[in-house]
Amino acid sequence: MNQHERTFVxxxxxxxxxxxxxxxxxxxxxxxxxYRPGVHASLDYAREGMPSWSPLEELLAxxxxxxxxxxxxxxxxxxxxxxxVQVLPGLLFSSGMAAISAVVHLLPPGGHLIMxxxxxxxxxxxxxxxxxxxxxxxxxxxxxxxxxxxxxLHDVSxxxxxxxxxxxxxxxxxxxxxxxxxxxxxxxxAAKQRGVLTAVDNTFATPLRQRPLQHGADVVVHSVTKxxxxxxxxIMGAAITGDREIHQRLHQHRTLHGAIPGPMEVFLALRGVxxxxxxxxxxxxxxxxxxxxxxxxxRDAGLPLRKVNYPGLAAHPQHQRAAEQLGGFGAILTIExxxxxxxxxxxxxxxxxGSGEPQPGQPDSGQRITSQRSEAEVADAVLxxxxxxxxxxxxxxxxxxxxxxxxHPGEPSSVPDGLIRLSVGIEDVEDLFADLLNALxxxxxxxxxx
Numbered sequence: 001m002n003q004h005e006r007t008f009v010x011x012x013x014x015x016x017x018x019x020x021x022x023x024x025x026x027x028x029x030x031x032x033x034x035y036r037p038g039v040h041a042s043l044d045y046a047r048e049g050m051p052s053w054s055p056l057e058e059l060l061a062x063x064x065x066x067x068x069x070x071x072x073x074x075x076x077x078x079x080x081x082x083x084x085v086q087v088l089p090g091l092l093f094s095s096g097m098a099a100i101s102a103v104v105h106l107l108p109p110g111g112h113l114i115m116x117x118x119x120x121x122x123x124x125x126x127x128x129x130x131x132x133x134x135x136x137x138x139x140x141x142x143x144x145x146x147x148x149x150x151x152x153l154h155d156v157s158x159x160x161x162x163x164x165x166x167x168x169x170x171x172x173x174x175x176x177x178x179x180x181x182x183x184x185x186x187x188x189x190a191a192k193q194r195g196v197l198t199a200v201d202n203t204f205a206t207p208l209r210q211r212p213l214q215h216g217a218d219v220v221v222h223s224v225t226k227x228x229x230x231x232x233x234x235i236m237g238a239a240i241t242g243d244r245e246i247h248q249r250l251h252q253h254r255t256l257h258g259a260i261p262g263p264m265e266v267f268l269a270l271r272g273v274x275x276x277x278x279x280x281x282x283x284x285x286x287x288x289x290x291x292x293x294x295x296x297x298x299r300d301a302g303l304p305l306r307k308v309n310y311p312g313l314a315a316h317p318q319h320q321r322a323a324e325q326l327g328g329f330g331a332i333l334t335i336e337x338x339x340x341x342x343x344x345x346x347x348x349x350x351x352x353x354g355s356g357e358p359q360p361g362q363p364d365s366g367q368r369i370t371s372q373r374s375e376a377e378v379a380d381a382v383l384x385x386x387x388x389x390x391x392x393x394x395x396x397x398x399x400x401x402x403x404x405x406x407x408h409p410g411e412p413s414s415v416p417d418g419l420i421r422l423s424v425g426i427e428d429v430e431d432l433f434a435d436l437l438n439a440l441x442x443x444x445x446x447x448x449x450x
Contacts, residue, residue: 005063005066005208005277006277006278008059008062008063009059009063009273009274009275009276009277010274012055012058012059012062013025013054013055013056013058013059013270014055024267024271025051025052025055025267025270026052027052027263027264027267028050028051028052028263029263029264030046030050031045031046032044032045032046033045033046046260047255047258047260048255050263052263052266052267053092053261053263053266054089055270056090056092056266056269056270056273057089057090057091057092057238058089058090059270059273060090060207060222060228060238060240060273061087061088061089061090061240062087063207063208063211064087064090064202064207064211064212064213064220064240065084065085065086065087065211065213065214065242066084066085066207066211066214084214085213085214085242086242087213087240087241087242088240088241088242088243088244088247090238090239090240091238091239091240091247091250091251091254092224092236092237092238092260092261092266093236093237093238093239093254093259093260093261094235094236094237094259094260094261095223095225095235095236095237095259096120096122096203096221096222096223096224096225096226096235096236096237097122097123097126097237098237098254098257098259099221099222099223099237099238099239099259100120100122100123100126100201100221100237101126101257101259102239102250102253102254102257102259103199103219103221103239103250104123104126104127104130104136104168104170104199105253106166106168106197106219106246106249106250107135107136107166107168107197108166109134109135109136110135110136110137111135111136111137111160111166111167111168112136112137112138112139112156112159112160112166112167112168113127113130113131113136113137113138113139113167113168113170114139114141114149114152114153114156114167114168114169114170114196115127115138115139115140115141115170116140116141116142116143116170116171116172116175116180116182117140117141117142117143117412117414118143118172118175118176118177118178118180118412118414118415119170119172119175119176119201120172120176120201120203120223121176121408121410121411123170123201124410124412125410127170139152139156142180143171143172143173143175143180143182143187144175144180144181144182144183144317144318146182146183146186146187149169149182149187149190150186150187150190153167153169153187153190153191153194153196154194157194157195157196166197167194167195167196167197168196168197168198168199169187169191169196169197169198169199170199170200170201171184171187171188171198171199171200171201171212171217172200172201172204173200173204173205173210174204174205174311174322174330174332176203176204176421177332177334177405177411177415177419177421178309178334178414178415179309179310179311179316179332179333179334180317180318181311181316181318181321181322181325181326183321183325184200184210184212184215184217184325185215185216185325188212188215188216188217189215189216191216192216197218197219198216198217198218198219199217199218199219199220199221200212200217200219200220200221201220201221201222201223202220202221202222203221203222203223203226203227203396204226204227204330204332205326205330206222206227206228206276206280207220208276208277208280208327208328209280209326209327209328209330210325210326210327213240213241213242218241218243218246219239219240219241219243219246219250220239220240220241221237221238221239221240222237222238222239222240223236223237223396224236224237224238224269225237225394225396226394226395226396226397227276227279227280227331227395227396228269228272228273228276228396229268229269229272229273230272230273230275230276230279230396230397230398231268231272231397231398232394232396232397232398232399233268234265234268234269235265236261236265236266236269279398279426280328280331282426283331283398283424283425283426284328284329284330284331284424285429286331286424286425286426286427286429286432287310287312287329287330287331287332287333287422287424288310288312288329289429289433290333290422290424290429290432290433290436291308291310291312291313291333292313293433294308294333294335294436295308295313295315297437297440302444303440303441303444304337304338304340304378304382304440304443304444305335305336305337305338305440306336306337306338306418307335307336308333308334308335308336309333309334309335309336310329310333310334311326311329311330312329331396331423331424331425332395332421332422332423332424333421333422333424334419334420334421334422335419335420335422336375336416336418336419336420337375337378337379337382337418337419337420337443338375338378338418339372339373339374339375339377339378339418340371340372340373340378341372374417374418375416375417375418376404376406376407376417376418378418378443379404379417379418379419379420380404380449381442381443381446381447381449382420382439382440382442382443383402383403383404383420383439384449384450385438385439385442385443385447385450386402386435386436386439387435387438387439388400388427388431388432388435389401389402389422389432389435389436389439390402391403394423395421395423396423397423397425398425398426399425399427400422400423400424400425400427400432401422401423401425402420402421402422402423403420403421404418404419404420404421405419405420405421406419
């Protein structure tokens, strides 16, 4: 890839520039292909591969291999040259979870999986299920604590060596939903030194902001559903590696498990990738501005906003690491809401001036009833008051989404009850901020959940 990445996502995966040639690759709607007896055929049955997949698989692989990254953060543009790596064509899967499952199953029975304590909930549930079934031993770590992860790598690889079992280090950075930043170069180097297989979920950062294969990762996975396709209209996953054995095993897993995407979904995903650079720049710019404004609001005692988490804020525990390691701070941030305090704004005064005699069951004039709400209830009140932001799961689309993550039973208790994950879209930042501010004020005033 010798083009600028902003050019490459638009130009890659197209047919030849000739007379009467389509600008976009055609969609291949077929399940089987004809053959000639005695002649090798590269296409046989669509579960094994189809031409519709190739443009996107090649594009994603070359993006992850990369020659340089560019970032646009806080009004400044920087460019850093990188060394490209050898990468095989990517492998598309029917979903991000299908890609994750294929990679985790690279571990043999009895293997050891080291994973972040905070990670994508679907992956965490799959890992726990496999551990409960005795298929692997699970080790959860604080992925931002390099010393802890290195110590675990030492202990587990020593143990696994004695058992003749394999070890996999799984990294998310930034993590979902706590936005912790791992020291990728250090952790991948430590794992390689011990012969540990490494996988990185690069969904949040995308290859425009981070390329783990260049730091030595064995395989990278993506939920194409999110930023890559970018329009919340399809489900798809991908895995990219430069290791031929890993590539062959993942391809075999996809074929035998039938975890393949449909041709129309691939066409839509490729169309979405065409605008990845401009979408990500716009969403990231919005996220940075919102994080700064919300951080200021968190100092307002009249609002239930306690904390803002975003790698671009200087107060983020791994801000400096993110600034050095990522090509941008991303389009995801989280806010943490406070529980009501006794006597706070949601207290209900039943006797307003001129209201007449109290109704049966109501207190006498001048008495107040306070109904203290939990963090979760305050967060739900904020979500209920939003008009522009959509309360919904998922992320990475052009529209802005907000979700209280602990509404899912599978989220660990270390995720605060009142944490709302904000997936920032490409709308006007003034509208996004005004909607959040109005929702925070409504929650502070104790307006009922709609």
